[in-house]
Each structure stands twice: as C-alpha cells, then as structure tokens.
Amino acid sequence: xxxxxxxxxxxxxxxxxxxxxxxxxxxxxxxxxxxxxxxxxxxxxxxxxxxxxxxxxxxxxxxxxxxxxxxxxxxxxxxxxxxxxxxxxxxxxxxxxxxxxxxxxxxxxxxxxx
Amino acid sequence: xxxxxxxxxxxxxxxxxxxxxxxxxxxxxxxxxxxxxxxxxxxxxxxxxxxxxxxxxxxxxxxxxxxxxxxxxxxxxxxxxxxxxxxxxxxxxxxxxxxxxxxxxxxxxxxxxxx
Numbered sequence: 037x038x039x040x041x042x043x044x045x046x047x048x049x050x051x052x053x054x055x056x057x058x059x060x061x062x063x064x065x066x067x068x069x070x071x072x073x074x075x076x077x078x079x080x081x082x083x084x085x086x087x088x089x090x091x092x093x094x095x096x097x098x099x100x101x102x103x104x105x106x107x108x109x110x111x112x113x114x115x116x117x118x119x120x121x122x123x124x125x126x127x128x129x130x131x132x133x134x135x136x137x138x139x140x141x142x143x144x145x146x147x148x149x150x
Numbered sequence: 151x152x153x154x155x156x157x158x159x160x161x162x163x164x165x166x167x168x169x170x171x172x173x174x175x176x177x178x179x180x181x182x183x184x185x186x187x188x189x190x191x192x193x194x195x196x197x198x199x200x201x202x203x204x205x206x207x208x209x210x211x212x213x214x215x216x217x218x219x220x221x222x223x224x225x226x227x228x229x230x231x232x233x234x235x236x237x238x239x240x241x242x243x244x245x246x247x248x249x250x251x252x253x254x255x256x257x258x259x260x261x262x263x264x265x
Binding site: 040069071078079080081084092094126128136138139140141142143144 | 240258
C-alpha cells in the first residue's frame with residue numbers, strides 16, 4: 037500500500053511569491069494534517085482536514101491556507117512568502133479523525149525562500 | 151499552555167549500550183503520549199503510544215517507554231542500541247479523548263551511535 041505522497045519534494049522560491057504544496061494520503065484515509073518543521077521552532081501544527089472540512093488550525097498567519105478535496109488529497113498554500121517560511125512541510129494522514137488512530141507522515145516538501 | 155520538553159538536544163551512545171531519552175510534559179490532565187522517530191530525509195514514524203492502562207508500553211524496533219504520572223514524564227528506552235537507530239526522536243502529546251488530529255511535539259533529541 038502506497039504511503040503518504042508529497043509533491044514537490046524540494047522547491048526554491050523568492051520573497052513575495054506564493055507556493056502550493058500537495059499531499060496524497062494513504063488510500064482510505066480521510067484525515068490530513070500539515071506540520072511545519074524548522075530547526076528553531078521544531079514541529080508546529082498548521083491545520084487538519086477531515087472530509088473536506090478544516091477541523092483545527094494552528095497559530096499561523098492567514099498567509100497559510102489549505103484545502104482538502106473529495107478524494108482526500110490536500111493542498112496547502114503560502115502566499116507572500118517570507119524568509120522565515122523556509123522549512124520542511126510535513127503532511128500526515130490517518131484513517132479517521134480520532135487522535136487514537138496512527139498518524140502516517142510523508143517525507144515532506146522542503147521549501148527554501150530566498 | 152500545553153508543552154513538551156525534551157531536555158537533551160543531542161545524545162551520543164555506543165552501539166550495544168542502553169539508551170534513555172527523556173520527555174516531560176505540561177498538561178492539565180494526563181494527555182495521550184507518543185514517540186516518533188525521524189531518519190534523515192524521511193518523515194516521522196510512530197514508535198509507540200500511551201493512552202491509558204499499563205504504564206510500560208512496548209513499541210516497534212525494540213523500544214519501550216514508561217509513563218510516570220508523578221513526574222509528568224514519558225521516557226523512551228532501548229536496552230541495546232544499533233547503528234541504525236541513529237535518528238532524531240520526538241515526543242508528542244495530544245489532549246485525552248480528543249477527536250482532532252493535532253499533536254504538540256517536543257523539539258527533538260538527535261541520537262548519534264558510535265561504532
């Protein structure tokens with residue numbers, strides 16, 4: 037069974053641009069969460085989607101947004117990029133929205149903002 | 151506010167030696183507790199989890215963790231480390247009975263293994 041797939045794996049953008057990252061969850065998984073990982077702040081929760089609805093959002097500015105499609109695939113968008121947005125963005129999926137379900141992570145999309 | 155503290159940023163152990171990685175949490179009630187491992191260039195993989203019951207939990211790859219309520223700790227242990235265990239380890243918590251998927255992670259402990 038295929039794991040969580042994130043695209044692109046690496047990308048470089050300049051300040052002020054926007055970026056869209058994609059995540060395909062494990063087949064049958066309806067919950068997708070996004071995390072930002074940086075050396076300074078560690079892993080921080082961005083948002084969670086379940087059945088196309090955002091259920092929870094972390095403490096990030098409105099420049100960070102996301103959505104989930106009917107096939108459970110998810111995208112996140114960052115507008116007006118800043119240098120501090122350089123990070124590894126991790127997507128994770130679980131079968132349902134319960135915290136007791138195992139969270140499976142993708143390998144991440146590494147964003148560099150110049 | 152809820153928080154997770156991993157006091158050790160970097161630990162080096164010799165192959166075959168025992169390992170203990172520390173994790174302390176600050177939470178109003180006993181949260182759900184998790185340990186994840188991240189190998190270089192990889193995503194995170196769940197090692198083990200604690201929801202309730204027996205305070206000693208067994209995980210994959212020979213890891214175990216002990217929940218100590220009085221110390222608000224959930225330390226990860228392995229009796230004999232293998233070179234392939236070199237990775238970064240993250241402790242995480244979530245609200246008990248929560249229906250939402252977000253976890254609060256510690257800053258991680260990087261494990262190096264000497265031959």
